[in-house]
Amino acid sequence: MANLQDVATAAGVSKATVSRYLNGSLELPERTASLIDAAIRTLNYTPNPHARRLSLGRSDTIALIVPDISSPFFAALVGAVEAEASDMGLALALYATLNSPERELSYLDLVRTGHADGLIFVTNHAGTDRLAQKINHLPRCVVVDEDVVGTTAPKIFCDNRRGGWLAGRHLAQQGHRHVLFVGGVDEMVSGARRFEGFSAGIAEVSGPDHAIDRISGLYTVSAGRAAGQAFVAQDPASRPTAIFATSDELLIGLYEVLAEAGIPIPQEVSVVGFDDVGPLHLFAPAVTAVRQPVRDLGQHALKLLLATDNADPANHPSEVLLDVTLIERNSVAPPVRPFHRNPNSEE
Amino acid sequence: MANLQDVATAAGVSKATVSRYLNGSLELPERTASLIDAAIRTLNYTPNPHARRLSLGRSDTIALIVPDISSPFFAALVGAVEAEASDMGLALALYATLNSPERELSYLDLVRTGHADGLIFVTNHAGTDRLAQKINHLPRCVVVDEDVVGTTAPKIFCDNRRGGWLAGRHLAQQGHRHVLFVGGVDEMVSGARRFEGFSAGIAEVSGPDHAIDRISGLYTVSAGRAAGQAFVAQDPASRPTAIFATSDELLIGLYEVLAEAGIPIPQEVSVVGFDDVGPLHLFAPAVTAVRQPVRDLGQHALKLLLATDNADPANHPSEVLLDVTLIERNSVAPPVRPFHRNPNSEE
Incomplete structure (x- = not known):
């Protein structure tokens, strides 16, 4: 394998010149730079990790795998x-899996065999044994936002249960007793916890006299549209009076369908969202939503990763929960009609 | 440098086992996998690029540098x-620069010295000679969305001039003669072309009897807020009757400020956006905007990259323009008052 001296010899310059050119500390005439670049390509030269670090000053490279960057x-x-990485002088290599398990495994291989000093892993499905196994083989990893059951890496989530609880309590306090929960399947930790908290929040205010319908699926715009269409198809006299859409994308799909069907929010149906990352404050009407501390989540993830050594699991907390808040805007009002328990209700 | 045999020996397995484990075609017992992983770490073993390709099936890795992934x-x-990369079986390594020139240069070094087979480069500022020089040294690169003056790589942009023209003509046809353009500085090709098209579109309908104010800056929410505040501070009797906010983020900042100031859209001021990627159809009111073909832009970028060899510049077109469309919604109406040329107008 070619080394720095080989490149220098081929380019007809000194080793120090190549080194300084590669770490960005030396500006060269166009022609000299081209000669070095050509030598690097011809010899298939790859700087060692230490040299790569130098090229970014004092820094290392961290990898981040996420499901869908356009969400x-x-x-x-x-x-x-x-x-946060920029503040710390670290480089960050990103990989988007499109939430495909196969692509997750491929990118985990890329990260493991690459030069990254650690991985922040985010998925948006329930995970598999194979996924957990690959993550457990990484020397340094944190799992963020959604759990991968079976992983021993430290984890950071927002407090999904409390988020659900805030939404449920708020709707119940406004008088809602028949509500629709739209969100992740029970196998996803986020979905299970949001639903559990939502149920508890409603029950705390209303006692047993309430009904919760549930539509489970992915956190996507199309799943939000499907839930909206199912709602619109129901008899207006007996359908839920409020909907909890547990992601920004579900909410967008739901809002689209309600607008198309001419069902006014909150006069005909109240809506509470979750995430509050998109510009929900500008929507018609502005959306009441549980806000995830997404900036804190990112900052904490990186700090926790740098403090983590998977070989020493006793040295780190197994799960960090970040607090969430309810942002009240204009999409919730008292229910359009009183609650009469429907004998066919799922509850 | 350690090779595959070294890893196999250290882990006590065959070379074929390590190879199949690394390319994902073999499931191993937890203990065996751990031994191989430990050997890889201890020996600092890096598979060669060919082996990495195998680990992703038939594919290579492409790099994509963008300014700000949260836009x-x-x-x-x-x-x-x-x-598109997923459809082609390619891996994609992403780098976000936060639009920092320094970080762009660092990531360009990372890409050049890494294993990527090509780079799609996107910036959101006017570029520098040093940036152009580094890009020109890459064997395979395309420049997308915003030009970097001085680069010889093939380029793909949306048809910014036509986008501006569509917005200008639409506002002029509605009767607007005094309008505000909020957007990129003239040194940014997108800003210069959108402004040029906008001016031409208005002039085509109204002749010389019009005035265009201009606020230049970055395509950010905070720049949109600043422009909105400057607008709000103007005398309602003589300020522009319409605003062209030339990015989704500028539009979000502008909408926020107009809502806070209680200035109704489109009754008091008409607004046209640009990009139409965010959920502008759900805003209050739904936003009339020039839509960029962002999906086409991404697909074309990757296809053009794969067809590109910078060593043979005669072999590719120097600039591809993708068409844009005007999506009419509810944020434009005839002007609140007729146009009287203000002797202090900038025009």
Whole structure:
């Protein structure tokens, strides 16, 4: 394998010149730079990790795997990790899996065999044994936002249970007793906890006299549209009076369908969102939502990663929960009609 | 430097086992996998690029550098490239620069010295000679969305001039003669072309009897807020009757300030946006905007990159323009008052 001296010889310059050119501390004439670049390509020269670090000053490279960068929540999470990495002088290599298990495994291989000093891993499905096994083989990793059951890495989530509880209590306090929960499947920790908290929040205010319908699926715009269409198809006299859409993307799909169907929010149905990363404050009407601390999530993830050594699991907390808040805007009002228990209700 | 045999010997398994484990074609017992992983770490073993390709099936790795992944436009662009890469069986390594020239240079070094087979480069500022020089040294690169003056790489932009023209003509047809352009500085190709098209579109309808104010800056929410505040501070009797906010983020900042000031859109002021990637259809009121073909931009970028060899510049077109469309919604109406040329107008 070619070394720095080979490149220098081929380019007809000194080793120090190549080194300083590569670490960005030397500006060269166009022609000299081209000669060095050509030598690097011809010899297939790869600087060792130490040299690569030098090229970014004092820094290392961290990897971040996320499901879908075009989702507002993950885009904001990536932005927060990038800002924190930049402050710390670290480089950040990002990989988007499109939430495909196969692509997750491929990127985990890329990260493991690459030069990254650690991985922040984010998925948006329930995980598999194979995924957990690959993550457990990484020397340094944290799992963020959604759990991968079976992993021993430290984890950071927002307090999903409390988020659900805040939404449920708020709707119940406004008088809602028949509500629709739209969100992740029970196998996803976020979905299970949000639903559990939501149920508890409603029950705390209303006692047993309430009913919760549930539509489970992915946190996508199309799943939000499907839930909205199912709601619109129901008899207006007996359908839920409020909907808890547990991601920004679910909410966008739901809002689209309600607008198309001419069902006014909150006059005909109240809506509470979750994430509050997209510009929900500008929507018609502005959305009441549980806000995830996405910036904190990104910052904490990076700090926890740098403090982590998976070989010493006793040395780190197994799960960090970040607090959430309810942002009240204009999408919730008292119910359009009183609650009469429907004998066919799922509750 | 350690090779595959060294790893196999240290882990006490065959070379074929290590190879199949690394390329994902073999599931191993936890203990065996751990032994191999430990050997890889201890020996600091790095598979050669060919082996890495195998680990992703038939694929190579492409790099994509973008300014800010938390902006809706760039998030959508990344999502489109990722989807296209996934369809082609390619891995995609992403780097977000936070639009910092220093970070751009660092990531360009990382990409050049890494294993990526090509780079899609996106910036959101006017570029520098040093940036152009580094890009020109890459064997395979395309420049997307915003020009970097001085680069010889093939380029793909949306048709910014036509986008501006569509917005200008639409506002002029509605009767607007005094309008505010909020957008990129003239040194940014996108800003210069959008402004040029906007001016031409208005002049085509109204002739010389019009005035265009201009506020230049970055395409950020805070720049949109600043422009909104400057607008709000003007005398309502003589300020522009319409605003062209030339990015989703500028529009979000502008909408926030107009809502806070209680200035109704479009009754008091008409607004046209640009990008139309965020959920502008759900805003209050829904935003009339020039839509960038962001998915096409991502797909074309990757295809052009794969067809590109910078060593043979005659072999590729120097600039591809993708068409844009005007999406009419509810944020434009005829002007609140007729136009009287203000002797102090900038025009």
